[in-house]
Amino acid sequence: MTRRDTPLVLVADDEEDIRALVAFRLKRAGYEVITAADGEEALLLATTRLPDLAVLDMMMPKATGLEVTRSMREQETTKDIPVILLTARAQEADVSRGFEAGADDYVKKPFSPQDLQTRVQALLERAAAT
Amino acid sequence: MDLRRQVWKIVLGAAVLAGGAYDVWTPLGYQGVASAGLNALAVAGVLVGIRWHRPARRLPWYLIASCPTLWVVGYGIQQFYVSSGIQIPVGYAADAFFLAGNAGLIAALVLLLLSRESRFDSSLDVGIVVLAVSQLAWATLISKYALDGTLPLLGRATQIAYAFTDVVMLALVARILVAPGKRTASFLLVPCGVICILVADFGFNWLTLAGINTATVDFAPIWSFAVLLLGAAAVHPAMSRLFPKKAVRSSTPQWSYLGLLFVAASVTPLILATKALGGAALDKHLVLFCAVTGGALMQLVLVRMVGFLRAVSSARALASQNVRLRELDALKDEFIASVSHELRTPLTSIRGYLELLQTEESENLRPEQREFLAIVDRNGERLLGLVSDLLFVAQIDAGRLELTLAETDLSRLVEQTVESGRPTAAEKGIRLNAEIEERSVAHGDRTRLAQLLDNLVSNALKFTPPGGLVRVHLRTSGTKAVIEVSDTGVGMPAEEQAHLFDRFYRTPSARRLAVPGTGLGLSIAKAIVDAHEGTIGVVSSEGTGTIFRIELPLARDTRTNRPSEVAA
Secondary structure, three states: OOOOOOOEEEEEOOOHHHHHHHHHHHHHOOOEEEEEOOHHHHHHHHHHHOOOEEEEEOOOOOOOHHHHHHHHHHOOOOOOOOEEEEEOOOOHHHHHHHHHHOOOEEEEOOOOHHHHHHHHHHHHHHHHHO | OHHHHHHHHHHHHHHHHHHHOHHHHOOOOOHHHHHHHHHHHHHHHHHHHHHHHOOOOOHHHHHHHHHHHHHHHHHHHHHHHHHHOOOOOOOOHHHHHHHHHHHHHHHHHHHHHHOOOOHHHHHHHHHHHHHHHHHHHHHHHHHHHHOOOOOOHHHHHHHHHHHHHHHHHHHHHHHHHOOOOOOOHHHHHHHHHHHHHHHHHHHHHHHHHOOOOOOOOOOHHHHHHHHHHHHHHHHOHHHHHOOOOOOOOOOOOOHHHHHHHHHHHHHHHHHHHHHHHOOOOOOHHHHHHHHHHHHHHHHHHHHHHHHHHHHHHHHHHHHHHHHHHHHHHHHHHHHHHHHHHHHHHHHHHHHHHHHHHHHOOHHHOOHHHHHHHHHHHHHHHHHHHHHHHHHHHHHHHOOOOOOOEEEEEHHHHHHHHHHHHHHHHHHHOOEEEEEEOOOOEEEEEHHHHHHHHHHHHHHHHHOOOOOOEEEEEEEEEOOEEEEEEEEOOOOOOHHHHOOOOOOOOOOHHHHHOOOOOOOOHHHHHHHHHHHOOOEEEEEEEOOOEEEEEEEEEEOOOOOOOOOEEEOO
16 A cells, blocks of 8 residues: 555545535545545545545445445455445444445444544554554 | 164164064964063053153153053953963953053044144044045945844944044044144154054954954064054154144145045045945945935035135235235335434534534634534434434334343443433532442443433433432342432322333423423333343332332342442
8 A cells, every 4th residue: 555644535425515524524634535426436536546544435326335345355456445434324234244344443423523533543543553 | 862862763673573573483372472572562662762751741652652551451361362272252351452552542643633733623624534434444344243143242342343443543643644743753653553553453354354264364463563663653752742732733724634635525425436336236324324424524524625725815815914014124124224314414414514613613603602503512412312212212113122242340331321421410410429339240232221321310310400319329139230210309190100111201290391302211211121131110209209220130140349339
């Protein structure tokens, strides 16, 4: 994985408001942010831009967060990129499916932007250490 | 023990050997002794089987054992006649024991059938098969005995009684073989044994009627082989479940059973046709007997056919109803999931942007604006709480309250709940205390139990006026942890307490005091306690306060120590 001075974070959510909210908070925290409005776009950005971390909504048109995570795990260039899933479905089953697909963390909606930022930071630090 | 699982094969092998080589090993003139010995072996098999496998019901097995036991006596008498050189009369004391043995076996077969089918239907079925088989028996055996003027009355009665018990046994076996339930080795060996007895009985009768001397054709090995099959059934491990305490019922109609009905219905015309085609003049007794029993047979078949077709259509209706219910259930799940998603997504934006305003833009806000945002925030949180509660209730309704069970330290849980309730308590000027008598650990879902205590404590804080006291008390009592949440609040009369755990119920005082809430909190609390197999109750009186008492089963290896008190 490429190491950048400013970590690049991919944020994918079909809700523009939430996308903007996460992007704003992460940019304020000093990250570079790219956004995607659906699963296909997210996967395209993940494979072309190779971000340092991806925040993916579970329910997105064209491809769900789970599917994007699985595809990323299958490709050599993207398989090590940490993934945080955003889920609005509170069922335990969704969470365990997320981890099975290869996600590193999950955040339940509604979430605190501060909390999400802390998790992003923690995962990036862990990835940098390995 | 492994031997106990295999010994039925040994008994079965012994039965085959003893029966097959009967004429080789049995000394001439001592067939009665040999038969008595093999019957005694069968009795021993049943008794050993009962002792080893401890069946749910013993009576049917004792009835099965009664058959070879009585036959041992019968063979003894027979041996006495043979040894003394006395001509064996038709209808003598041994016959009484042989017949009584048949009766014991019939009783056991009735119990076997009743343990598999409903009493009414199986009685009708046995009636149908008895009528059909008795027509056959009458046409082939009984009429000849009954009309044989050369036999003494006792002899005739004995022969008819044999034929009758055979007919009933055949009827029961035929019905049992199409009954529902697992076909275990024991289940198959019992009817096989009875069928062997019947084969020997009918063979013996036919030869006798054909005028062949039965002394030259020995049926004793077949009868002995038959009772040894019963013995093998009893020493097989599956014997313990052959007569279950609770009857096995089939919800779907058995098509093999329909075949039995068709065969039974065809017996009368077949007998009459065979007799007529055989060229013999139809004797009037036979025609009369077939007419009467055939009429009754047809009526019983009709009644059962109606019941059968009804069962088929209701099974079909039930199956399609099940499919529909499953579809509806899936639809409801889908609905809950999508509502959950749709409600949470806008809340994410509302609360997320609020947080940004309150943190990032805080210095640009006037105090009044900050206060307004705090109100928006509080209400957003309330809305979220409501959405979560509704989803939780929907999950309970769907029977999907999933618990993640682990050893949960209730003492810590109480401390944490009190800790998190402290800001609200302080705001209202209420003292909030955790009183922990002893450390206790429950086997439970930590998150759900925390939700339960939070619900109760926030409830208590809502209904307690400033200056009051809310206590969370934890102790153990026997194998239970007892948690009491008590307050010095407004309390409530008994008639309100009865509805307290009802969904959406709000007490009149809650409405009067405009205490915010949806009426879901306590119904959720009760659902959580129920899921943990605990109990929740309330003691309250108006003006003095309310105590909620929860009892939860303790984890088994709970160690109790460290009495402590954490006060505010």
